[in-house]
Amino acid sequence: MxxxxxxxxxxxxxxxxxxxxxxxxxxxxxxxxxxxxxxxxxxxxxxxxxxxxxxxxxxxxxxxxQPMPVGLIAPLAGDPAAAEPAPVDGATWGVHVTGALQSPHVGHGVTVAILDTGIDRDHEAFRGIELVAKDFTAEGDGDQDGHGTHVAGTIFGQATGGIRYAVAPGVRRALIGKVIGATRSATTKEIIDAIQWAVDGGAHIINLSIGFDFPGLVRTWTERGMPVDLATSRALAQYRDNVRWGTAAAITGSHNSQKRGCSSGAAGRLSGMCTTSQPGSISRIQAWRQVPGMGSPGLLHTRTDRRSQQRMANCAR
Structure with missing residues (x-):
């Protein structure tokens, strides 16, 4: 059978x-x-x-x-004729509007995990930073897309050309999990494995830019001979089960312990998909911006306003 x-x-x-x-x-x-x-x-x-x-x-x-395929949430293409916003106080417009320039916290002592398309280790923005990489796509290390490198630079890249690009340039250690490849991307199973790897590696913050690949799952079932309506119904059931699974895992872990106002799971276990209050556990911070997708209640998209920065700093202490 x-x-x-x-x-x-x-x-x-x-x-x-x-x-x-x-x-x-x-x-x-x-x-x-x-x-x-x-x-x-x-x-x-x-x-x-x-x-x-x-x-x-x-x-x-x-x-x-049953594990479901995931895909990269890629940014929309901008107008190539649009002018790049001018730097403000020696930093990019993005760093300025997040309030990062006014924050006393720059990431010292914080380990960040990025589960994305990989990273370009040789980029000058990552000089002096310990990068621990693991491939979950079977394609090998490296970043053929560039998205993971961009995300890493936005979070902890060092200043280049006298301009600050990152919200947390004080980070000196990062875990880079490649979960999106050029020809193969992870499923929710590999995402869970990657999150647990990051937790075991001491990550305080885990960043993902992924969502369920529902159209891809429907296409997979139809390519196996299923009628479109049956393939869509099966994909919907699979989507529902993965959302419920992620909800249960996050809720279970988020109620198991507390530290400085940050809910977390017990050591060595998977709970939410936001920040960890200590190595070996992940917590779920509801104040962070979230959008529908994988996990509960959704994907992690870091927000760097002062309240979020203070909570991240408290969790990392």
Missing amino acids: ETNTYLVLRIRDAAASFDALQPSVRGAGAAGGRGAAVDYHIETSALDEQDYRELRQDRAVAVIA
Whole structure:
């Protein structure tokens, strides 16, 4: 019988339950509407149809999802005739409008992880920065697209030509996970592996610019002989399961511990997709701008206003 790979979020607390419409995973002893700490485990399993049906009946399993392909959220092409905004106070317009110039925090002691298209190690903006890279696409290191290099430069690149381009030029260590390749991109399984790699590597902040590749998934099923309506229905179900899986993982971890006002999962476990309050855990900061996509409630798009910078600094201490 044919088997498929599934992501499984298993709740080890037999008294715990998960409802995607509720704000938390409820454990034994939960009071006041808040979820108690819940012990959970993320696993990948190869299941045939019968195994899948049996596992869905397991009360210890919160969510099961078949991995879904993801793709880069690429920026829109600008008008080539448009003039580049003039630098302000020795920095690009973007650094100026975020308020980064007025912040006392520049990233000292913070490790940033970027899960994107890779990085151009030889770019002068990354001189003096320790770059730890890992490829999750099987294409090898490097950045054939340029998007990952651009993101890295925006976050922690060093000044070039006397102009500051980055919001956090004090960062001296970065984890670069290549999850988007020229011919192959990751699925939600590899994204989870990449996030866990970043957590294990001591990342305080994890940046992603990805979303579900729904059209690509429909195309995959139709290329395998499915009628378009059936392929679309199956892709929608897969999308739903991945959203519920990400929601459950984020909510479970975000209620497990607190540190200086930053919710986080227990050490060594995956929870949300924003910043980590300590190496080995990821937390979910709702104040950050998020858009619909992978994870819960969505993709991480860093925002560098003063409130976010202060919260990032508190988490990194």
